[in-house]
Amino acid sequence: MGEKVLMKGNEAVAEAAIRAGCRLYFAYPITPQSELIEYMAKMMPKVDGTFVQAESELAAINMVYGAAGCGKRVMTSSSSPGISLKQEGISYIAGANLPAVIVNVQRGGPGLGDIQPAQGDYFQATKGGGHGDYRVITLAPSSVQEFADMASLAFDLADKYRNPVYILSDGLLGQMMEPVEFKDAKTEKDFEELDKQHFAWCMHSNQDEPNHHHHEINSLEIDPKVLEKHVEKLGEKYNEIEKNEKRWEEYNINEENQMVCVSFGTASRVVKSAIDTLQEAGISVGLIRPITVWPYPSEAIQKALNDKVKKVMVFELNLGQMVEDVKIAVNGKLPVEFFGKVGGIVFTPEEVQEKIKENL
Amino acid sequence: MGEKVLMKGNEAVAEAAIRAGCRLYFAYPITPQSELIEYMAKMMPKVDGTFVQAESELAAINMVYGAAGCGKRVMTSSSSPGISLKQEGISYIAGANLPAVIVNVQRGGPGLGDIQPAQGDYFQATKGGGHGDYRVITLAPSSVQEFADMASLAFDLADKYRNPVYILSDGLLGQMMEPVEFKDAKTEKDFEELDKQHFAWCMHSNQDEPNHHHHEINSLEIDPKVLEKHVEKLGEKYNEIEKNEKRWEEYNINEENQMVCVSFGTASRVVKSAIDTLQEAGISVGLIRPITVWPYPSEAIQKALNDKVKKVMVFELNLGQMVEDVKIAVNGKLPVEFFGKVGGIVFTPEEVQEKIKENL
Amino acid sequence: MKTELICSGFGGQGALTIGKFLAKAAMKEGKHVSWLPSYGPEMRGGTANVSTVISEKPIAAPIVSFPDILVALNQPSIDKFGPKIKKGGLLIANKDMCPKGLNREDIEIIYAPMNQIAQEIGDAKVLNMVAIGIVIGKKRLVKYDTLEEDLKDFLKQKNPDLLQANLKAIQKGIEIGEQN
Amino acid sequence: MKTELICSGFGGQGALTIGKFLAKAAMKEGKHVSWLPSYGPEMRGGTANVSTVISEKPIAAPIVSFPDILVALNQPSIDKFGPKIKKGGLLIANKDMCPKGLNREDIEIIYAPMNQIAQEIGDAKVLNMVAIGIVIGKKRLVKYDTLEEDLKDFLKQKNPDLLQANLKAIQKGIEIGEQN
Amino acid sequence: MPRITVDPNYCKGCGLCIEACPKKIIRFSEDINAKGYHYAECSDQKSCIGCKLCYITCPDVAITVEK
Amino acid sequence: MPRITVDPNYCKGCGLCIEACPKKIIRFSEDINAKGYHYAECSDQKSCIGCKLCYITCPDVAITVEK
Amino acid sequence: MEVIATRPKSLTNVPFTYCPGCLHGVAHRLIAEAMDELDMRNNMMGVAPVGCSVFAYEFFDCDMAEAAHGRAPAVATGMKRARPDMHVFTYQGDGDLAAIGTAEIIHAANRGENISVFFINNAIYGMTGGQMAPTTLPGMKTTTSPYGRDENDIGYPIRMCELIDTLVSPYFIERVSLLSPQDINKAKRAVKKAMQYNKEDRGFTFIEFISTCPTNWGVDPLKARDWAKENMLPFFKVGNFRDKANAGGE
Amino acid sequence: MEVIATRPKSLTNVPFTYCPGCLHGVAHRLIAEAMDELDMRNNMMGVAPVGCSVFAYEFFDCDMAEAAHGRAPAVATGMKRARPDMHVFTYQGDGDLAAIGTAEIIHAANRGENISVFFINNAIYGMTGGQMAPTTLPGMKTTTSPYGRDENDIGYPIRMCELIDTLVSPYFIERVSLLSPQDINKAKRAVKKAMQYNKEDRGFTFIEFISTCPTNWGVDPLKARDWAKENMLPFFKVGNFRDKANAGGE
Ligand SMILES: Cc1ncc(C[n+]2csc(CCOP(=O)(O)OP(=O)(O)O)c2C)c(N)n1
Ligand SMILES: Cc1ncc(C[n+]2csc(CCOP(=O)(O)OP(=O)(O)O)c2C)c(N)n1
Ligand code: SF4
Ligand code: SF4
Ligand code: SF4
Ligand code: SF4
Ligand code: SF4
Numbered sequence A, B: 001m002g003e004k005v006l007m008k009g010n011e012a013v014a015e016a017a018i019r020a021g022c023r024l025y026f027a028y029p030i031t032p033q034s035e036l037i038e039y040m041a042k043m044m045p046k047v048d049g050t051f052v053q054a055e056s057e058l059a060a061i062n063m064v065y066g067a068a069g070c071g072k073r074v075m076t077s078s079s080s081p082g083i084s085l086k087q088e089g090i091s092y093i094a095g096a097n098l099p100a101v102i103v104n105v106q107r108g109g110p111g112l113g114d115i116q117p118a119q120g121d122y123f124q125a126t127k128g129g130g131h132g133d134y135r136v137i138t139l140a141p142s143s144v145q146e147f148a149d150m151a152s153l154a155f156d157l158a159d160k161y162r163n164p165v166y167i168l169s170d171g172l173l174g175q176m177m178e179p180v181e182f183k184d185a186k187t188e189k190d191f192e193e194l195d196k197q198h199f200a201w202c203m204h205s206n207q208d209e210p211n212h213h214h215h216e217i218n219s220l221e222i223d224p225k226v227l228e229k230h231v232e233k234l235g236e237k238y239n240e241i242e243k244n245e246k247r248w249e250e251y252n253i254n255e256e257n258q259m260v261c262v263s264f265g266t267a268s269r270v271v272k273s274a275i276d277t278l279q280e281a282g283i284s285v286g287l288i289r290p291i292t293v294w295p296y297p298s299e300a301i302q303k304a305l306n307d308k309v310k311k312v313m314v315f316e317l318n319l320g321q322m323v324e325d326v327k328i329a330v331n332g333k334l335p336v337e338f339f340g341k342v343g344g345i346v347f348t349p350e351e352v353q354e355k356i357k358e359n360l
Numbered sequence C, D: 001m002k003t004e005l006i007c008s009g010f011g012g013q014g015a016l017t018i019g020k021f022l023a024k025a026a027m028k029e030g031k032h033v034s035w036l037p038s039y040g041p042e043m044r045g046g047t048a049n050v051s052t053v054i055s056e057k058p059i060a061a062p063i064v065s066f067p068d069i070l071v072a073l074n075q076p077s078i079d080k081f082g083p084k085i086k087k088g089g090l091l092i093a094n095k096d097m098c099p100k101g102l103n104r105e106d107i108e109i110i111y112a113p114m115n116q117i118a119q120e121i122g123d124a125k126v127l128n129m130v131a132i133g134i135v136i137g138k139k140r141l142v143k144y145d146t147l148e149e150d151l152k153d154f155l156k157q158k159n160p161d162l163l164q165a166n167l168k169a170i171q172k173g174i175e176i177g178e179q180n
Numbered sequence E, F: 001m002p003r004i005t006v007d008p009n010y011c012k013g014c015g016l017c018i019e020a021c022p023k024k025i026i027r028f029s030e031d032i033n034a035k036g037y038h039y040a041e042c043s044d045q046k047s048c049i050g051c052k053l054c055y056i057t058c059p060d061v062a063i064t065v066e067k
Numbered sequence G, H: 001m002e003v004i005a006t007r008p009k010s011l012t013n014v015p016f017t018y019c020p021g022c023l024h025g026v027a028h029r030l031i032a033e034a035m036d037e038l039d040m041r042n043n044m045m046g047v048a049p050v051g052c053s054v055f056a057y058e059f060f061d062c063d064m065a066e067a068a069h070g071r072a073p074a075v076a077t078g079m080k081r082a083r084p085d086m087h088v089f090t091y092q093g094d095g096d097l098a099a100i101g102t103a104e105i106i107h108a109a110n111r112g113e114n115i116s117v118f119f120i121n122n123a124i125y126g127m128t129g130g131q132m133a134p135t136t137l138p139g140m141k142t143t144t145s146p147y148g149r150d151e152n153d154i155g156y157p158i159r160m161c162e163l164i165d166t167l168v169s170p171y172f173i174e175r176v177s178l179l180s181p182q183d184i185n186k187a188k189r190a191v192k193k194a195m196q197y198n199k200e201d202r203g204f205t206f207i208e209f210i211s212t213c214p215t216n217w218g219v220d221p222l223k224a225r226d227w228a229k230e231n232m233l234p235f236f237k238v239g240n241f242r243d244k245a246n247a248g249g250e
């Protein structure tokens, strides 16, 4: 870890990705993620990496597919409408068991919407916006430091499971500056190690005789019996991920809680602020902040439902998309209420406090 | 209603759409929906309608956007990977409050997958595969007749709510022939009536003076306060749809049920077959078949949970995507189990019987 | 009563059409019917097959796993579906293309030299009509008249010359079916 | 202790930089900081503003709705954010561009002719540094030395000539801040 | 006699008309408009020859030319 | 002396080689292969001039030419 | 006194949202004047792109659709096919038309859709803050080509008129400049021709405007024009590529 | 006796899945032979499209990626950029390359990606059962142009070589025919050139093969060749469009 620097989230995650060994980056400009692509344009040449501004988000995600198929750490980023355009490609990446990191700096939708922070792509990220049965590991940062840290986590998880990983950020985290400390950059030896790990499945040169097995990067299985096995194996992988990779933060969770709040990313920061104020006023409210929104940390919510807790409240910057996951976790034990803001508006701590009080 | 004819689902829905007043159709070929586009290619010229084979699914959905903006009944169709490519466009259509009908003849995924029937796009359809807060009314047919009938229902709902509507079919329903009876075709007077209804919001010629209001088809609101209102209004519309438009079929639901099954589309046909056999053997199992998978008929499931029912079982041709909606409906009252097949394999009545018996 | 058929053969032999004509005729006679083809890249050579169900009651599952009747126009069809014919079921096989046949005692089997019959009638393409005839002659699944009417409608547009050959093939098939 | 600032002005006046330098210096002094700009098509003219929070404890919400301190480089900034300044808070306004000012009794207000001061120093662009100086002089949010060091680092690369003007502007600002 | 009017609501003070005018009779006003721009104004209406070059150049369609 | 071999595993009986052969010494065999095609065969090896036109034409790369 | 030049009726009274000196406004005016002069305003529908001209639907006084980034030609196809009695145009930037929307413009042109496409080439992504466009010149610095566009790594600018001119169906193709009053007058004639053909439903008409982006080029409006004259015009040659009315160009 | 012609090593022993007489197989052989002759097999990576040649990854004996429909040039870009030491080619049909993948091919060409693109033009969508392609000829009946392609409604076929030839960066562009042994031999020379340039990392190389689809054209393989000679070759002129090695074509 080095010195603290003050940096925008968009730039911090780019820097952290480079340190995590990302040497290929393909993307298309869009507000509010453009600082990310611009940082990559500036820095990739300095580390002998590849930066290509693709002709579109579609092209970018398919470039990612190609580079990932060669076993390299590769990333793309965009914001909401651009992420929609990547859905076919993401389904292919998932179907072909490829590691890749995709950053979504969310903005207000649907359609062209606006360019302010929002969390309206929760469904798309967690339930799979593309076709077919697949899942994308989805990390939801709530600070610039965490945004940066998630770059290396995302690459590690992507490699571990050979699966795409989203970092589901938003315009606020992308645009704001906070102090951030970076991990040490990967060394030549680390790169060799990574290449070695990927050699078994990725595309590379073959010195073997004709008709020995060559490597295919592929999601096509025209025989349904074979595809069935393939998808079942994907299913097992997703179960494995659900078992191992749930991450969350508990904030002020204790025996005195009258309410448990659930909130992720930018929204959770505001909720924390409200919780602090209420605590000072003697009202005890806890927060479960999912760090992975898929796999979803249901058990963390269940465990937090102490006897005094009368209600669970979900705070998001959308029409209530995460409510479904919370309801599944709570499983009828307590009422689940929702408060949200849409269109790029972030609720204030005061609004959150009020909503909590109303629901006590 | 006319005579019964034996027809493929793909052709029947196309014919029904034309009768329902669809005069513009834009699509790109893909198996197993190609008979639909081919039928349109053949028939549209005969009714003075427009058929354009677009250069891609992206272009097709954006042609739909343009034609819908002119207040015309317009449709597109595709199969899973092609539907993924339409996600940005669908988000725009939803964001701009436009009516449009989108047929998805699902195949095995993810990625290129195969071309056999599957239900792996449930999440994409019901949770919104594109970005931002929006919902698409999703009709799930289970027979060729219903597939055809849904064409006019879909257009009516699309017009009523100015919202995109999916018909979520699959390769089996698209490819199979069953007898089908068609409704009478729309008359000139019906078309005039429709045009009149759409005149208030759609694009058309303006005879007014400069700087009077002209019509915009748009999802952009750069001021977050305005976008907030816009999305809140969308939210109200979705609530309205949830209140009014839930549809389902009850099959063998009665006081004797030991189990309630939930299954939609093609899968539900097999479950019905299994239920019949079990009933003959004295085992009473009921089925709730959601006809709209969004809005989801939760209440129908809740109501079916009589005292004797010990378990709810979900049967789908995917890894268990609808299970989440069923769990939310059941809300912890009973255990929810799942059986599915993936990769384009359809389970047999025998397999379903066995699973039901195992779970009694 | 519900009858589940699989018709199967090389692409071009017309297996799918057998199912279609049977289903269409049954529909006209007021039955519930379904017709589900195999589809996909098999279009390039390979085999084609179709599940057809004809029933008094609405048809739940249109996929036939265990047919009452298998119409097999070539040996691979027998190899694939023969073992799945229900006990007491029926195999109608094209003798000319099924050198190995099927070794089962618990079903009825009719071998007919369909290629040869078709050739004799004067059109190699009507071999599938022979098969339809056998199904009708044996099982009375649909009436000949319904079928004839349908064929007339269909071939009037496409190729009136073919009509006679088709009808002859069906009649020949019915004879065989009735004799077995 | 937590201080929440909004700095606001026309694009080009350097409002965002005020927040950035304050946040950076505070960070170097071990504080928690956050800096959140308005962004978007406002880049084309219009106004720009930034929420800056400096705190002893981790910062939950980086959006400042009700600032302790408002630095307003023009009148529209006062019109927009002036009413939201916390009771007992502080307004630092650029007298030269804020003809109307703000009519509140429950806060402290410092009007300083920042354009004029900057002109006197010899570089119109350092008007935002005057504002920074006032904040420090008045509130001691960060140390002058930290800021100086930072500016040296920053301007060494970009434009060493500007450094002196900047430092002078800050010092002038501090004076004003201390006097008020 | 030709004359021009600049509508300060549209003008953004880009200066393109000033450069375009063959008679050099357009200048920035001392005043600023609501958006903070020193808008263009005619310094000498009677020299205007109504050539419309200012109108043609103006990207904000702020100028009216009369004859 | 040149000669050709057709591998029945690859041949689909398209007939393109038959048309291509200047010596007209390729024909369809009476037998069918596993896929049901009457594959090509050489009717007269000794007339072969090793011109490779059959090989060049064959879309299924079923032919080997030796000299 | 008679008004000899003033805001055309086909522009609303909403001030443009463009930067001072940005030539988007000139292109808008030319189109609006053609609409006025050909009496097309009441039967016109337009499509706005995503780019600085995203708010075009507020500026043109006819019904308009806001398209997704790059998809305007597809949207226009849907509109013209739905309302063959109306006239349709799109207005698109170089990111919109020559990058993400490449397939849509080529295929609309190739189908010979009865629409007019107005293409503003300013060699940059204006709206998103100055990233490289497909039309960015070799060596030109942008926020995503911070060391200058390296033509050996990512190739040369795309010339859309030349590309579209390889297709059989388009009816009218011309590249014009907005860099001087004289050029603007020439551009006006081309725009009016395109609109006239549009009115007569003759086929696909395409006009590329060589324009500027003072803000993201980081220069004032006058310098921007000069820079464009020196650097863009040699690579993007103005002129008529095709006019089927006189059988294949002037 | 010496084998003078047999299956090249760079083809696996998997029989092609193409219809009898389909010329996809000939194109495959030419590419594989070039790989053999230039000793590139061990350093080659390929990209298969979606189309009849979707299984190309089973036929070429090197590592391969299966791309989404139309995106092969983008996938190849990712691969070549990730492994500059390897050589990369794509193999694409006319639906894949000239319809859905228009943007990807044009921009890969425009960037001058160091890859070879082999483009099979059979004037139809083979795999999906004979729908119209952008290269379908005027009047030609397909399942989605059942009354014949109406050039007044949907335009003329797209000529990809001509289109790409308007870009500055591509290194080698040639259209060849597979319709006779002589043509195939010429095609072979073009393929080998492209591969040679690929080996030397000289830039973007593009070959369009005029081919057939007997199945969906509904004729036998011989008739298909004749039809293509008569109908395709007049519109799709074979020849070299560019060879930067000899400064601008033969
Ligand atoms: C799918 C999608 N990708 C990216 C963007 C972001 N975006 C908005 S405008 C634009 C480029 C604008 O450049 P150009 O088309 O050249 O127009 P200009 O602003 O230069 O007039 C981009 C990339 C978007 N809105 N949607
Ligand atoms: C996104 C997407 N759209 C459509 C398809 C369906 N599809 C598969 S192949 C194909 C066209 C193939 O035609 P072509 O590229 O000409 O290749 P050919 O089969 O003729 O060799 C299409 C439309 C698909 N798989 N994915
Ligand atoms: S009309 Fe001509 S002379 Fe008059 S102000 Fe305009 S440019 Fe100058
Ligand atoms: S050209 Fe127009 S906007 Fe620019 S200064 Fe002149 S009047 Fe104002
Ligand atoms: S090599 Fe020539 S002569 Fe010999 S079989 Fe082949 S085509 Fe005929
Ligand atoms: S060309 Fe090849 S596939 Fe065709 S018949 Fe001859 S050997 Fe067989
Ligand atoms: S950013 Fe550039 S293109 Fe956009 S309005 Fe400003 S000057 Fe014009």
Ligand code: SF4
Pocket: C044, H017, H018, H019, H021, H022, H023, H024, H052, H122, H126, H127, H212, H213, H214, H215, H216
């Ligand atoms: S369908 Fe056409 S292109 Fe495809 S393999 Fe068959 S003949 Fe070849």
Ligand SMILES: [Mg+2]
Pocket: G093, G094, G095, G120, G121, G122, G123, G124, G125, G126, G133
């Ligand atoms: Mg631009």
Ligand SMILES: [Mg+2]
Pocket: H093, H094, H095, H120, H121, H122, H123, H124, H125, H126, H133
């Ligand atoms: Mg093709």
